[in-house]
Amino acid sequence: MKKALKYTRSRQLVGPEAGRNELETMYSKAFVEEVDGVADGVVWSSDYINEIFMHFYLRMLEITSLFKASDSDGVVLKSYKGEWSSVVAAAKKEGLHVGFLDLAYFYIFGTLLYILSFVAVVLSAFIFPGLALLTRKRRPTEVAPEFSVIRSPAAFDKMRFLSDSGKVDFYYDDLLQRKPSAASLYGFGTRSERIRSLLIVPVLAFRDYFRVANDSRKLLGWGGGGFVLYYFSKRIAHKCTFEYYLHLLIKRSGLEAYYTGNKEDRFAILEKRLCKKYAVRCVCVPHGIEYAFKTPAGLVGDVFYCTTEHARQHLSNLYAGAQVFVYDKDVAQQMFSRHQVVAPVKGIVFFPESRGADVNLSILGDLLGLGYDIAVKLHPKDDVANYKHYAEQITFVSDFDSSISNKICLARKSTVLVEAIYNNSTPIAILTDPRDRGYVEHMLPSLTDDQILRVYSVEELACVLAKLQASAQKYS
Structure with missing residues:
Protein backbone atom coordinates (compact mmCIF):
# COMPACT_ATOMS: atom_id res chain seq x y z
CA MET A 1 0.00 0.00 0.00
CA LYS A 2 1.33 3.44 -0.95
CA LYS A 3 1.77 6.10 1.67
CA ALA A 4 1.12 9.82 1.56
CA LEU A 5 4.09 12.10 1.14
CA LYS A 6 4.32 14.68 3.90
CA TYR A 7 5.13 18.32 3.34
CA THR A 8 6.60 19.77 6.53
CA ARG A 9 8.42 22.98 5.72
CA SER A 10 9.85 25.07 2.91
CA ARG A 11 11.97 23.14 0.40
CA GLN A 12 11.70 19.81 2.18
CA LEU A 13 9.49 16.87 1.30
CA VAL A 14 9.59 13.97 3.74
CA GLY A 15 8.25 10.54 2.93
CA PRO A 16 9.12 6.85 2.99
CA GLU A 17 11.19 7.00 -0.20
CA ALA A 18 11.69 10.69 -1.02
CA GLY A 19 15.05 12.00 0.05
CA ARG A 20 18.26 13.56 -1.17
CA ASN A 21 19.06 10.63 -3.45
CA GLU A 22 16.00 11.46 -5.56
CA LEU A 23 17.22 15.06 -5.77
CA GLU A 24 20.27 13.88 -7.66
CA THR A 25 18.37 11.67 -10.06
CA MET A 26 15.75 14.39 -10.57
CA TYR A 27 18.30 16.61 -12.34
CA SER A 28 19.18 14.50 -15.33
CA LYS A 29 19.40 14.65 -19.10
CA ALA A 30 15.83 13.34 -19.28
CA PHE A 31 14.63 16.09 -16.92
CA VAL A 32 16.29 18.82 -18.99
CA GLU A 33 14.80 17.36 -22.17
CA GLU A 34 11.37 17.40 -20.53
CA VAL A 35 11.85 21.06 -19.58
CA ASP A 36 12.97 21.90 -23.12
CA GLY A 37 9.91 20.19 -24.57
CA VAL A 38 7.55 22.13 -22.31
CA ALA A 39 9.33 25.43 -23.10
CA ASP A 40 8.95 24.83 -26.84
CA GLY A 41 5.21 24.28 -26.45
CA VAL A 42 4.36 27.26 -24.24
CA VAL A 43 2.09 29.86 -25.81
CA TRP A 44 2.76 33.08 -23.95
CA SER A 45 1.88 36.77 -23.98
CA SER A 46 3.83 38.51 -21.19
CA ASP A 47 7.43 39.67 -20.75
CA TYR A 48 7.39 37.72 -17.48
CA ILE A 49 7.00 34.29 -19.05
CA ASN A 50 10.57 33.11 -18.49
CA GLU A 51 10.45 34.00 -14.80
CA ILE A 52 7.05 32.34 -14.38
CA PHE A 53 8.49 29.28 -16.08
CA MET A 54 11.79 29.21 -14.15
CA HIS A 55 10.68 30.24 -10.66
CA PHE A 56 7.25 28.63 -10.48
CA TYR A 57 6.60 26.03 -13.18
CA LEU A 58 10.09 24.53 -12.98
CA ARG A 59 9.84 24.25 -9.20
CA MET A 60 6.47 22.52 -9.61
CA LEU A 61 8.11 20.14 -12.09
CA GLU A 62 10.91 19.42 -9.61
CA ILE A 63 8.40 18.56 -6.89
CA THR A 64 6.46 16.42 -9.35
CA SER A 65 9.66 14.45 -9.98
CA LEU A 66 9.98 13.86 -6.24
CA PHE A 67 6.38 12.62 -6.11
CA LYS A 68 7.12 10.14 -8.89
CA ALA A 69 10.23 8.90 -7.07
CA SER A 70 8.37 8.56 -3.77
CA ASP A 71 5.76 6.12 -5.14
CA SER A 72 3.10 7.86 -3.03
CA ASP A 73 -0.56 8.40 -3.81
CA GLY A 74 -1.19 11.55 -1.79
CA VAL A 75 0.32 14.53 -0.04
CA VAL A 76 -0.25 15.69 3.52
CA LEU A 77 0.42 19.34 4.29
CA LYS A 78 1.89 20.01 7.71
CA SER A 79 2.58 23.69 7.11
CA TYR A 80 1.25 26.57 5.02
CA LYS A 81 4.65 28.24 4.88
CA GLY A 82 7.22 28.34 2.11
CA GLU A 83 6.35 26.42 -1.04
CA TRP A 84 3.14 24.72 0.01
CA SER A 85 1.30 26.21 -2.99
CA SER A 86 3.82 24.66 -5.39
CA VAL A 87 3.40 21.33 -3.60
CA VAL A 88 -0.39 21.43 -4.07
CA ALA A 89 -0.04 22.45 -7.73
CA ALA A 90 2.44 19.60 -8.29
CA ALA A 91 0.18 17.10 -6.55
CA LYS A 92 -2.74 18.16 -8.75
CA LYS A 93 -0.57 17.86 -11.86
CA GLU A 94 0.49 14.35 -10.83
CA GLY A 95 -3.04 13.33 -9.87
CA LEU A 96 -2.20 12.73 -6.20
CA HIS A 97 -4.75 13.03 -3.44
CA VAL A 98 -4.82 16.33 -1.55
CA GLY A 99 -7.05 16.88 1.47
CA PHE A 100 -10.29 18.77 0.89
CA LEU A 101 -9.43 21.52 3.37
CA ASP A 102 -5.94 21.92 1.93
CA LEU A 103 -7.33 22.17 -1.59
CA ALA A 104 -10.05 24.61 -0.53
CA TYR A 105 -7.47 26.80 1.22
CA PHE A 106 -5.30 26.70 -1.91
CA TYR A 107 -8.09 28.02 -4.14
CA ILE A 108 -9.53 30.52 -1.65
CA PHE A 109 -6.13 31.95 -0.78
CA GLY A 110 -5.13 32.00 -4.46
CA THR A 111 -8.31 33.95 -5.34
CA LEU A 112 -7.66 36.48 -2.58
CA LEU A 113 -4.17 36.99 -3.96
CA TYR A 114 -5.65 37.87 -7.37
CA ILE A 115 -7.58 40.67 -5.68
CA LEU A 116 -4.73 41.87 -3.47
CA SER A 117 -2.36 41.82 -6.43
CA PHE A 118 -4.70 43.93 -8.54
CA VAL A 119 -4.98 46.53 -5.78
CA ALA A 120 -1.18 46.61 -5.40
CA VAL A 121 -0.69 47.03 -9.15
CA VAL A 122 -3.28 49.84 -9.36
CA LEU A 123 -1.73 51.82 -6.50
CA SER A 124 1.89 51.39 -7.57
CA ALA A 125 1.08 52.06 -11.23
CA PHE A 126 0.15 55.63 -10.34
CA ILE A 127 2.90 56.13 -7.77
CA PHE A 128 5.95 54.95 -9.73
CA PRO A 129 5.65 57.23 -12.79
CA GLY A 130 5.01 60.07 -10.38
CA LEU A 131 8.29 59.31 -8.64
CA ALA A 132 10.10 59.36 -11.98
CA LEU A 133 8.48 62.68 -12.86
CA LEU A 134 8.98 64.47 -9.54
CA THR A 135 12.45 63.33 -8.47
CA ARG A 136 15.37 65.17 -9.99
CA LYS A 137 17.41 62.94 -12.28
CA ARG A 138 20.54 63.81 -14.19
CA ARG A 139 20.13 63.82 -17.97
CA PRO A 140 22.93 64.09 -20.56
CA THR A 141 22.52 66.57 -23.40
CA GLU A 142 22.18 63.86 -26.05
CA VAL A 143 21.58 60.14 -26.40
CA ALA A 144 24.69 58.13 -27.24
CA ALA A 182 25.15 59.41 -12.87
CA ALA A 183 22.95 59.79 -15.93
CA SER A 184 19.49 58.42 -15.20
CA LEU A 185 17.14 56.56 -17.52
CA TYR A 186 14.33 58.58 -15.94
CA GLY A 187 15.92 61.91 -16.84
CA PHE A 188 15.00 61.52 -20.51
CA GLY A 189 11.91 62.73 -22.33
CA THR A 190 10.32 66.10 -23.01
CA ARG A 191 8.05 67.64 -20.40
CA SER A 192 4.95 66.46 -22.29
CA GLU A 193 6.37 62.93 -22.68
CA ARG A 194 7.12 62.71 -18.99
CA ILE A 195 3.65 63.94 -18.06
CA ARG A 196 2.05 61.42 -20.42
CA SER A 197 3.77 58.67 -18.44
CA LEU A 198 1.23 59.29 -15.65
CA LEU A 199 -1.46 57.92 -17.97
CA ILE A 200 0.45 55.42 -20.09
CA VAL A 201 2.31 53.54 -17.33
CA PRO A 202 -0.95 52.55 -15.55
CA VAL A 203 -2.27 51.23 -18.89
CA LEU A 204 0.92 49.19 -19.36
CA ALA A 205 0.64 47.89 -15.80
CA PHE A 206 -2.97 46.75 -16.25
CA ARG A 207 -1.90 45.06 -19.51
CA ASP A 208 0.91 43.24 -17.68
CA TYR A 209 -1.37 42.20 -14.82
CA PHE A 210 -3.79 40.42 -17.13
CA ARG A 211 -1.05 38.93 -19.31
CA VAL A 212 0.76 37.52 -16.27
CA ALA A 213 -2.55 36.14 -15.03
CA ASN A 214 -3.10 34.47 -18.39
CA ASP A 215 0.40 32.98 -18.65
CA SER A 216 0.51 31.74 -15.07
CA ARG A 217 -2.97 30.22 -15.32
CA LYS A 218 -1.90 28.23 -18.40
CA LEU A 219 1.19 26.85 -16.64
CA LEU A 220 -0.03 26.49 -13.06
CA GLY A 221 -3.82 26.52 -13.13
CA TRP A 222 -6.22 29.01 -11.61
CA GLY A 223 -5.14 28.56 -8.01
CA GLY A 224 -1.41 28.75 -8.74
CA GLY A 225 -1.86 31.91 -10.82
CA GLY A 226 -2.80 33.95 -7.75
CA PHE A 227 0.52 33.17 -6.07
CA VAL A 228 2.44 34.16 -9.20
CA LEU A 229 0.56 37.44 -9.51
CA TYR A 230 1.20 38.28 -5.88
CA TYR A 231 4.93 37.79 -6.42
CA PHE A 232 4.96 40.12 -9.44
CA SER A 233 2.43 42.65 -8.10
CA LYS A 234 5.24 44.49 -6.29
CA ARG A 235 7.34 44.53 -9.46
CA ILE A 236 4.98 45.29 -12.34
CA ALA A 237 4.82 49.09 -11.94
CA HIS A 238 8.59 49.42 -11.85
CA LYS A 239 8.99 47.31 -14.98
CA CYS A 240 6.33 49.33 -16.81
CA THR A 241 7.90 52.67 -15.83
CA PHE A 242 11.24 51.30 -17.04
CA GLU A 243 9.53 50.21 -20.27
CA TYR A 244 8.04 53.64 -20.92
CA TYR A 245 11.34 55.50 -20.59
CA LEU A 246 13.41 52.87 -22.41
CA HIS A 247 10.95 53.08 -25.28
CA LEU A 248 11.59 56.84 -25.49
CA LEU A 249 15.28 56.13 -26.01
CA ILE A 250 15.25 53.11 -28.29
CA LYS A 251 12.74 54.56 -30.75
CA ARG A 252 15.02 57.55 -31.46
CA SER A 253 16.93 57.64 -34.73
CA SER A 337 38.58 40.35 -13.70
CA ARG A 338 38.90 42.12 -10.36
CA HIS A 339 42.17 43.73 -11.49
CA GLN A 340 44.22 42.44 -8.58
CA VAL A 341 47.98 42.00 -8.86
CA VAL A 342 48.78 38.45 -9.97
CA ALA A 343 50.55 36.52 -7.22
CA PRO A 344 51.18 32.87 -6.29
CA VAL A 345 47.96 31.06 -5.37
CA LYS A 346 47.84 31.00 -1.59
CA GLY A 347 45.06 30.46 0.93
CA ILE A 348 41.70 28.70 0.84
CA VAL A 349 38.43 30.64 0.69
CA PHE A 350 35.01 29.00 1.00
CA PHE A 351 32.04 30.80 -0.58
CA PRO A 352 28.82 29.42 1.01
CA GLU A 353 25.47 29.83 -0.73
CA SER A 354 22.59 31.87 0.63
CA ARG A 355 20.41 28.74 0.77
CA GLY A 356 21.03 25.28 2.16
CA ALA A 357 22.61 26.29 5.45
CA ASP A 358 22.85 22.64 6.49
CA VAL A 359 24.91 21.84 3.39
CA ASN A 360 27.17 24.86 3.96
CA LEU A 361 27.85 23.78 7.54
CA SER A 362 28.48 20.19 6.56
CA ILE A 363 31.08 21.23 3.98
CA LEU A 364 32.69 23.67 6.40
CA GLY A 365 32.92 20.98 9.08
CA ASP A 366 34.59 18.62 6.61
CA LEU A 367 37.10 21.30 5.59
CA LEU A 368 38.04 22.07 9.16
CA GLY A 369 38.32 18.35 9.83
CA LEU A 370 41.03 18.19 7.16
CA GLY A 371 43.12 20.60 9.21
CA TYR A 372 43.23 23.57 6.82
CA ASP A 373 42.94 27.24 7.71
CA ILE A 374 39.70 28.37 6.08
CA ALA A 375 38.56 31.87 5.22
CA VAL A 376 34.83 32.33 4.59
CA LYS A 377 33.33 34.95 2.25
CA LEU A 378 29.60 35.07 2.96
CA HIS A 379 26.93 35.60 0.36
CA PRO A 380 25.27 39.04 0.80
CA LYS A 381 22.02 37.31 1.82
CA ASP A 382 23.72 34.98 4.29
CA ASP A 383 24.06 35.61 8.02
CA VAL A 384 27.21 35.21 10.10
CA ALA A 385 25.01 33.81 12.89
CA ASN A 386 24.56 30.65 10.80
CA TYR A 387 28.21 29.84 11.43
CA LYS A 388 28.42 30.49 15.17
CA HIS A 389 29.35 26.86 15.82
CA TYR A 390 32.59 27.37 13.87
CA ALA A 391 33.13 31.06 14.63
CA GLU A 392 36.38 30.51 16.53
CA GLN A 393 37.85 28.21 13.87
CA ILE A 394 37.33 30.28 10.74
CA THR A 395 38.17 33.76 9.48
CA PHE A 396 35.44 35.84 7.87
CA VAL A 397 36.57 38.07 5.00
CA SER A 398 34.59 40.96 3.58
CA ASP A 399 36.49 42.05 0.46
CA PHE A 400 35.34 40.05 -2.54
CA ASP A 401 38.08 41.25 -4.88
CA SER A 402 40.92 39.86 -2.77
CA SER A 403 38.92 36.74 -1.84
CA ILE A 404 38.44 35.71 -5.47
CA SER A 405 42.01 36.50 -6.55
CA ASN A 406 45.09 34.26 -6.20
CA LYS A 407 43.25 31.77 -3.98
CA ILE A 408 41.90 28.25 -3.91
CA CYS A 409 38.19 29.08 -4.21
CA LEU A 410 35.69 26.53 -2.93
CA ALA A 411 31.97 26.72 -3.64
CA ARG A 412 28.98 24.50 -4.33
CA LYS A 413 27.26 25.71 -7.54
CA SER A 414 28.08 29.39 -7.70
CA THR A 415 29.15 32.01 -10.23
CA VAL A 416 32.28 32.55 -8.12
CA LEU A 417 33.65 29.33 -9.62
CA VAL A 418 33.62 30.97 -13.05
CA GLU A 419 34.94 34.27 -11.69
CA ALA A 420 37.85 32.47 -10.04
CA ILE A 421 39.02 31.26 -13.48
CA TYR A 422 39.68 34.83 -14.56
CA ASN A 423 41.35 36.00 -11.35
CA ASN A 424 44.32 33.64 -11.16
CA SER A 425 42.54 31.36 -8.72
CA THR A 426 41.86 27.63 -8.63
CA PRO A 427 38.09 26.95 -8.51
CA ILE A 428 36.81 23.76 -6.90
CA ALA A 429 33.14 22.79 -6.97
CA ILE A 430 32.33 20.75 -3.86
CA LEU A 431 29.51 18.40 -4.90
CA THR A 432 29.02 16.24 -1.82
CA ASP A 433 25.31 17.16 -1.76
CA PRO A 434 23.16 15.21 -4.28
CA ARG A 435 21.10 18.26 -5.26
CA ASP A 436 24.21 20.33 -5.93
CA ARG A 437 25.71 17.44 -7.87
CA GLY A 438 22.69 17.01 -10.12
CA TYR A 439 22.30 20.74 -10.65
CA VAL A 440 25.90 21.28 -11.72
CA GLU A 441 26.03 18.23 -13.98
CA HIS A 442 22.83 18.99 -15.86
CA MET A 443 21.56 22.55 -15.25
CA LEU A 444 24.59 24.89 -15.39
CA PRO A 445 26.85 24.24 -18.39
CA SER A 446 29.47 26.81 -17.36
CA LEU A 447 30.22 24.88 -14.19
CA THR A 448 31.17 21.76 -16.11
CA ASP A 449 34.00 23.64 -17.80
CA ASP A 450 37.35 21.82 -17.62
CA GLN A 451 38.92 24.76 -15.82
CA ILE A 452 36.73 24.08 -12.77
CA LEU A 453 37.74 21.12 -10.62
CA ARG A 454 34.88 19.02 -9.26
CA VAL A 455 35.03 16.81 -6.17
CA TYR A 456 32.30 14.45 -5.02
CA SER A 457 33.50 13.33 -1.61
CA VAL A 458 35.50 14.52 1.38
CA GLU A 459 38.23 12.03 0.52
CA GLU A 460 38.49 13.37 -3.03
CA LEU A 461 38.57 16.94 -1.71
CA ALA A 462 41.39 16.05 0.68
CA CYS A 463 43.39 14.55 -2.14
CA VAL A 464 42.94 17.56 -4.45
CA LEU A 465 43.79 20.09 -1.73
CA ALA A 466 46.90 18.11 -0.75
CA LYS A 467 48.15 18.15 -4.36
CA LEU A 468 47.47 21.87 -4.71
CA GLN A 469 49.20 22.69 -1.45
CA ALA A 470 52.21 20.54 -2.38
CA SER A 471 52.43 22.26 -5.75
CA ALA A 472 52.24 25.69 -4.13
CA GLN A 473 55.06 24.85 -1.73
CA LYS A 474 57.19 23.49 -4.58
CA TYR A 475 57.05 26.78 -6.49
CA SER A 476 57.05 29.15 -3.52
Missing part, protein backbone atom coordinates in the same frame (compact mmCIF):
# COMPACT_ATOMS: atom_id res chain seq x y z
CA PRO A 145 24.56 55.92 -30.37
CA GLU A 146 25.51 52.93 -28.19
CA PHE A 147 24.27 52.70 -24.62
CA SER A 148 23.22 50.43 -21.80
CA VAL A 149 20.84 50.76 -18.88
CA ILE A 150 22.46 49.46 -15.70
CA ARG A 151 20.05 47.90 -13.23
CA SER A 152 22.32 46.37 -10.59
CA PRO A 153 25.87 46.49 -9.20
CA ALA A 154 26.44 42.99 -10.60
CA ALA A 155 25.58 44.16 -14.12
CA PHE A 156 27.87 47.18 -13.73
CA ASP A 157 30.76 44.97 -12.61
CA LYS A 158 30.46 42.74 -15.68
CA MET A 159 29.98 45.60 -18.16
CA ARG A 160 32.26 48.26 -16.70
CA PHE A 161 34.88 47.64 -19.39
CA LEU A 162 32.42 48.91 -22.02
CA SER A 163 32.10 52.23 -20.19
CA ASP A 164 35.84 52.44 -19.58
CA SER A 165 36.42 52.04 -23.32
CA GLY A 166 34.42 55.20 -23.97
CA LYS A 167 32.39 53.38 -26.59
CA VAL A 168 29.20 52.77 -24.61
CA ASP A 169 27.36 55.24 -22.38
CA PHE A 170 25.75 53.99 -19.19
CA TYR A 171 22.39 55.21 -17.93
CA TYR A 172 21.00 53.96 -14.63
CA ASP A 173 17.72 52.46 -13.50
CA ASP A 174 17.66 54.54 -10.32
CA LEU A 175 13.91 55.04 -9.88
CA LEU A 176 13.98 54.25 -6.15
CA GLN A 177 17.33 55.82 -5.31
CA ARG A 178 19.39 58.89 -6.08
CA LYS A 179 22.57 58.78 -8.16
CA PRO A 180 23.35 62.50 -8.41
CA SER A 181 26.53 62.02 -10.47
CA GLY A 254 20.69 57.20 -34.80
CA LEU A 255 20.85 54.40 -32.22
CA GLU A 256 23.38 51.76 -33.31
CA ALA A 257 23.48 49.23 -30.46
CA TYR A 258 21.96 48.48 -27.09
CA TYR A 259 23.92 46.52 -24.47
CA THR A 260 22.30 44.63 -21.63
CA GLY A 261 23.44 42.59 -18.65
CA ASN A 262 20.07 40.84 -18.32
CA LYS A 263 19.70 37.33 -19.72
CA GLU A 264 16.13 36.07 -19.61
CA ASP A 265 14.11 38.01 -17.02
CA ARG A 266 11.21 40.41 -17.70
CA PHE A 267 13.58 43.30 -18.41
CA ALA A 268 15.58 41.17 -20.86
CA ILE A 269 12.47 40.11 -22.79
CA LEU A 270 11.26 43.72 -22.86
CA GLU A 271 14.66 44.83 -24.21
CA LYS A 272 14.56 42.04 -26.78
CA ARG A 273 11.08 43.08 -27.91
CA LEU A 274 11.87 46.80 -28.25
CA CYS A 275 15.19 46.22 -30.04
CA LYS A 276 13.49 43.93 -32.54
CA LYS A 277 10.68 46.44 -33.10
CA TYR A 278 13.08 49.27 -33.93
CA ALA A 279 15.76 47.13 -35.61
CA VAL A 280 18.41 47.99 -33.02
CA ARG A 281 21.36 45.62 -32.60
CA CYS A 282 21.22 44.10 -29.12
CA VAL A 283 24.27 42.67 -27.35
CA CYS A 284 24.06 40.69 -24.11
CA VAL A 285 26.97 40.69 -21.65
CA PRO A 286 25.30 38.59 -18.91
CA HIS A 287 25.86 39.28 -15.24
CA GLY A 288 25.07 35.67 -14.30
CA ILE A 289 25.88 32.21 -15.60
CA GLU A 290 23.76 30.46 -18.21
CA TYR A 291 21.19 27.70 -17.70
CA ALA A 292 21.26 24.44 -19.62
CA PHE A 293 17.53 24.36 -20.38
CA LYS A 294 15.37 26.34 -22.77
CA THR A 295 13.09 29.12 -21.68
CA PRO A 296 9.85 29.93 -23.53
CA ALA A 297 10.94 33.40 -24.70
CA GLY A 298 14.60 32.49 -25.14
CA LEU A 299 17.56 34.71 -24.30
CA VAL A 300 18.07 38.36 -25.13
CA GLY A 301 20.64 39.60 -27.64
CA ASP A 302 21.45 39.29 -31.32
CA VAL A 303 24.90 38.54 -29.92
CA PHE A 304 25.26 36.79 -26.57
CA TYR A 305 28.67 36.65 -24.87
CA CYS A 306 29.06 33.38 -22.97
CA THR A 307 31.03 32.92 -19.78
CA THR A 308 32.89 29.79 -20.94
CA GLU A 309 33.49 27.88 -24.17
CA HIS A 310 31.48 24.95 -22.83
CA ALA A 311 28.47 27.25 -22.30
CA ARG A 312 28.84 28.63 -25.83
CA GLN A 313 28.74 25.16 -27.35
CA HIS A 314 25.73 24.14 -25.29
CA LEU A 315 23.67 27.28 -25.99
CA SER A 316 24.54 27.23 -29.70
CA ASN A 317 23.03 23.75 -29.92
CA LEU A 318 20.09 24.59 -27.66
CA TYR A 319 19.01 27.75 -29.49
CA ALA A 320 20.25 26.80 -32.96
CA GLY A 321 19.93 29.73 -35.37
CA ALA A 322 18.15 32.03 -32.89
CA GLN A 323 21.17 34.25 -32.22
CA VAL A 324 24.95 34.30 -32.23
CA PHE A 325 26.64 32.89 -29.13
CA VAL A 326 30.23 33.98 -28.66
CA TYR A 327 32.98 33.00 -26.26
CA ASP A 328 35.83 35.50 -26.33
CA LYS A 329 38.46 34.89 -23.67
CA ASP A 330 39.52 38.55 -23.68
CA VAL A 331 35.93 39.72 -23.20
CA ALA A 332 35.38 37.14 -20.46
CA GLN A 333 38.56 38.34 -18.76
CA GLN A 334 37.28 41.91 -18.84
CA MET A 335 33.87 40.81 -17.56
CA PHE A 336 35.16 38.93 -14.55
